[in-house]
Amino acid sequence: MQQFTALDFPDTLFQQNKxxxxxxxxxxxxxxxxxxxxxxxxxxxxxxxxxxxRLKKKGYVYEYAKLNNEVFQxxxxxxxxxxxxA
Numbered sequence: 001m002q003q004f005t006a007l008d009f010p011d012t013l014f015q016q017n018k019x020x021x022x023x024x025x026x027x028x029x030x031x032x033x034x035x036x037x038x039x040x041x042x043x044x045x046x047x048x049x050x051x052x053x054r055l056k057k058k059g060y061v062y063e064y065a066k067l068n069n070e071v072f073q074x075x076x077x078x079x080x081x082x083x084x085x086a
Contacts (some may be wrong), residue, residue, distance in 0.1 A: 002048045003026060007066065016074055018036065023049075024037065024049055024068065024082075026051055026052065026060065026062070027060075027083075028053055029084045029086055030084065031081070031084050031085065032083070032084065033084055034062075034081060034082045034083035035081075035082050036067075036072065036077070036079060036080070036081050036082070037049055037079050037082070038077055038078065038082045039078045040079075040081035041079070042079075048066075049080065049082075057079070059086055060086065061084070061085040061086040062082050062084055062085060063082070063083050063085055064080045064081060064082045064083070065080070065081045065083075066079075066080055067079055067080070067081055
């Protein structure tokens with residue numbers, strides 16, 4: 001085992017390889033960016049994915065639009081389009 005101080009911790013390596021506890025890229029999406037989740041990716045209940053409380057407390061804000069057979073990237077899709085606001 002190797003231990004690090006705050007000064008010698010390999011922060012860049014850590015950030016590049018950090019594993020999120022989330023199924024969706026809530027943490028890695030920059031403000032103004034977003035991601036799409038198709039209905040096929042959702043569970044049997046087809047509920048809207050929600051931002052975890054721990055990220056809300058950190059100030060993360062997302063809005064979403066429901067797409068229902070909309071043309072997106074050249075094909076018809078149904079799902080949720082998320083955009084990070086803050």
